[in-house]
Amino acid sequence: MDVVDLSTLPPSDTTYAKFLYQVREQLEMDHASYAGLNPSAGTVHGHVTYDDAWKLHYVEQGFQMIDPTLHMTKRSVAPVDWSRLQNSPNFDRVFRDANDFGISNQGITIPVRGPYGDVGMLSATRDCSKTEWQKLIRHVIGDLQSLAVHIHDSVMRSDRIHQLLHHPTLSNREVEILQWVAAGKTQHEIGDILSISHRTVEVHLRSSREKLNALTTPQTIARAIRAGLIFPG
Structure with a gap:
């Protein structure tokens, strides 16, 4: 044709x-x-x-x-x-x-x-x-x-x-932290689980918010779930 x-x-x-x-x-x-x-x-x-x-x-x-x-x-x-x-x-x-x-x-x-x-x-x-x-x-x-x-x-x-439709690629650590947030963990708990400081956790969360063009962490989680980057907790 x-x-x-x-x-x-x-x-x-x-x-x-x-x-x-x-x-x-x-x-x-x-x-x-x-x-x-x-x-x-x-x-x-x-x-x-x-x-x-x-x-x-x-x-x-x-x-x-x-x-x-x-x-x-x-x-x-x-x-x-x-x-x-x-x-x-x-x-x-x-x-x-x-x-x-x-x-x-x-x-x-x-x-x-x-x-x-x-x-x-x-x-x-x-x-x-x-x-x-x-x-x-x-x-x-x-x-x-x-x-x-x-x-x-x-x-x-x-x-x-x-x-x-396009979502920027998140780092493995950013995805890992968002998945723990979706599971209901606090920044301090995530820091303990991953053996990093809670300030480092916050840095990764801020980066994820910027990449997904979200204003809040809950918005970031919702967009990451919709994009198939993480799974609901």
Whole structure:
């Protein structure tokens, strides 16, 4: 497939939309969309080929909070055909409205997992018979999986998203001290456990706060846990 190399272009909504329109046309789909989940802010960012009217309605109804093609698929590591979701809560709620905008409930989502807990999902839809749909998917599934990784990696490399997801590397000692704090130990207790002064413990805690852009030690612990650097106590 001849696709736009997103890594060579400045990141923008226009660039991603162009890519999705190309995916839609070359794979003979009605629509294509990409959604990324940011674990740090708990937000969803997306790029779609849907009409503006549906995009506006989708956001106004808060469907991003209940759409099973987002929230159930993000837990999967394999492609999810939407036929598997039709008995899930809120599927009818979302696609009853989608049908009014000419959008089929027949689709597939390819999940992609990134190194910071980020999840991307490339979806494609087509209104056709089940037999035709299954034949099409068998033919294009490999392309869809490659394209999903391509667009997700490009979006994650954009400055705005990367700044939200990337966490500076902590030293082994900083991680060790944060883990003891998460376990409920005081600075004096941690100093005794690690055979260092409590002042040294404070120096490492201050460094960790600065690296994780946190104002307090509890904020530091929370961000370190979200980043997967330490585990809850």
